[in-house]
Amino acid sequence: MRHVRLSGDPLSGHISPVRSLAFSPDGTTLATGGGDWTVRLWDVASRRPIGHALAGHTGRVRSVAFSPDGRTLATCGDDRTVRLWDVASRRPIGDPLTGHISPVFSVAFSPDGTTVASGGGFANGCWAVWFWDVESRRPLGDPITDLPGLVRLAFSPDGRTLATGGTPYESTDGRVRLWDVESRRPLGDLRPASPFEVVSVAFSPDGRTIAAGGTSGGVEHARVVLWDVESRRPRGAPLDGVVSPVSSVAFSPDGRTLAASMDTRRAWGASLWDVASGRHIGDLRTEKYTGQLYAVAFSPDGETVATGGTDGIVRFWDAESRDPAGEPLDGNTAAIFSVAFSPDGKTVASGGDDGAVRWWDVETRRPVDATIADESGPVRSVVYSPDGTKLAFCSNRSEVRVRNAVRRHHIAGPLSRPHSPVESVAFSPDGLTVATGCGGHLDGTVWLWFLPSREGAGDPTTTRPLHVHKSPVRSVAFRPYGWTLVTGGEDGAVRLWDVESRRPLGDPLTGHTGPVRSVVFSPDGTTVASGGEDGTLRLWDAETRRPLGDPVTGHVGPVLSVVFSPDGTTLASGGEDGTLRLWDAETRRPLTDAVTGHTGPVQSVAFSPDGRTLASGGGRGDGTLRLWDAGRGPGVR
Structure with a gap:
């Protein structure tokens, strides 16, 4: 072999x-x-x-x-x-x-x-x-x-016929159905000799053969079957060498070879067959990868096969030389969902998709020798208390934890509400109350947790939640002084709340045409900024609750994070388009062109206390923390 x-x-x-x-x-x-x-x-x-x-x-x-x-x-x-x-x-x-x-x-x-x-x-x-x-x-x-089930499909090379296969919940008959594209009427079914769930279907380049691969839940039922399109009959028995559930099938451009990707926890990554004879001719194997391969494809010249799977890496295979050439590239980094500067500006904390909270030295740009692994899932938000002594962070699996920001030891938590993922967390001005915004389906609540006045003096307490939105709460922030809370929700509304009375301050602030992803008060507490999935930033007068001018536009796609500079004159935003933007808070005009560098969404932005440095965290597909010189344009420091 x-x-x-x-x-x-x-x-x-x-x-x-x-x-x-x-x-x-x-x-x-x-x-x-x-x-x-x-x-x-x-x-x-x-x-x-x-x-x-x-x-x-x-x-x-x-x-x-x-x-x-x-x-x-x-x-x-x-x-x-x-x-x-x-x-x-x-x-x-x-x-x-x-x-x-x-x-x-x-x-x-x-x-x-x-x-x-x-x-x-x-x-x-x-x-x-x-x-x-x-x-x-x-x-x-x-x-x-x-x-009958989760649909996989393929066009015939002439475009007249569509083949569909599925993984039905109540049936595992393994049928592939052919359809006339113009009339939308069925042309007949291709049925295998033994049942299985069809996970992938493909036409040969000449349109005469259809391949289907799948499983019925066990290795013994994994199948790759070839059918003759004209007669609607299987071309012999299922192919030999299928010893693991199949997730994808693909023909080579000349139609002579078929590739199928499999579950490498039980076998090698993928296999090749000669289509004419059905003979198993080779395997795609790596000693350093175990997991599920989901995808396989031939290059147009037929010389290269590409595979992708659960490790997030794409591998290329040379079918001629069959020699190893290079090791997997290291550096897969998880998305960073939130970043925050310490009040003294010396440290940046970040939380991400890997469930870890990390501290970074701003001067050396290196991680501080302390990382917290949160077993409750991805860290959605991190925030320092105003005095810099505590760091709170939350996960989308219902838990909030508080750590000593200097010594990194545990102070409180997990503070949790069952079945309510926590999307955002904020400290009150005195650092003794933590507000959490819940993102569960139709939840729309904010919980307030009251910390003891000194560390170790007791457990945090809470009361009934504030029912602030009709859908998940995506962002919460306290006013820099007093007891006012601003929230942004999936329902597209921004709301202001009096925390002591637990009552809303007026009607919701409406204008966004999609979910609100980020809300923040200006340093003097007079203005609220919000960013939403409608691609706009909006400024609101916190007292009158009226919009300040027209919406600010520039991002191509959702605005994921907004923050004011410490002097309140500049607004920074990060977007799903991978850019950072700086705006004059008074005129609402851009101060620079879009700042690029991230290779994925910009999930979080934060100013240093002196306003000279801007930190940004890259989301899925990027996973980097970047520091920018905000006083020069900005540029990467």
Whole structure:
């Protein structure tokens, strides 16, 4: 048995599983979709990313596909959307395509590039295939409905036939159904001799053969089956060598070879077969990776196979030389969701997707020898108390913890409310009250935790929560003086609250047309700034609760974080477009061009106490903490 080995260094950039990948038609670019909600483009020759990650999906990216001319990329995912991207500019083309009401698992272009088909959830627990006009981005008629399970699909090379396979919840008959694309009517079913769930389906380049791979839940039922399209009959028995659940199948460009990716915890990563004879001809194997491979693809010239899996790394394989060439690239870093300067400006704390809180020395740019691993999940927010003696941080698994910011030891927590992920945390001006915003489904509450006046003098106490929003609370902040709290919610509203009376101060501040991701008071407490998924920043008079001028625009996509400079004259924002922006707080005009450097969303921004340095934390697809000279433009320090 021959073993195909690594060709060149793998690509690392996703910080969670690579679930789909596709080569551009000319073979120079590879697109990958990840469980980290991002899409990445890679230069195949240099093995380097092309620009920053394509951010926009709000859930796992399940499938990616290039248009036949290579100019457009289609993606879909758990957020129930299909998105089109301009490959050259790496920007979205129009709004997301919506119609599915649950995750979209597969997307494909028609051979002429005018139509995109997507397979995913529909009404009443059914599954459906939608067809979309690429130019107008509108649906072409009604979807094909009443499909048996999670839909995988493929166009025939002539574009006239669509093949669908699924993983039905109540049936494991392993059927692949053929459809007439023009009439949307079924042409017949391809049934295997023994049952299994179809996880992937592909046409051969000549359109005469269909391959389907999958499992019915165990190794003994893992299958790769070939069918003759004209006769609708299997081409012999299932292929030998399938000893682990199959997640993806792909034909080589000449149609002679079939590749399938598998669960490497039980076997090697992927296998190759000769299509004509069904003979098992080789395996793609690495000794240093164990996990699930989700995706496999051939390059257009057929000389390279790419695979992606649970470690977030893309590997290339040379089927001719079969020699190892390089080790996996190190440096996969988790997303940073929050950053905060200590009041003395000497230290930055960061919290991220890996569940760790880290301290960094601002002068040396190196981590302080202290890292807290939070077993309760990703750290969504970190904040110093005003006197700098305490650090509070929260996870999206319902817990808040408080540490001594100097000695790093535990002070309080976990402070938790069952089944309510905590999205944001803030200290009161006296540092003795911690407010937490809960992000659970339809939760909309803020909890207040009262710390003892001195360390070790007792446990924190709490009272009933404030029901502040009709949906999850994404951000909370205290006024620099007094007992006023501002909150931003998934419902698009900003609200002010009197903490002592537990009553709202007037009506909600409305204007955002999407969820509010960040809220903050100006240092003098007279102004509130908010940033939202509608791509705008808005300023509000904290006393009259009226908007100050028009919305501030500039980011391409959601605004994830906003912060005032210590003197209140400048507003900084970080966006899902990977940029930082500085604004004059009075005129609301930009002070600089967009500041680039991150390769993924900018999740959090913070000014140093002297206002000279700006810290930014990169989200999924980036994972870096960057310091910028805010007084010069800004530039990287």
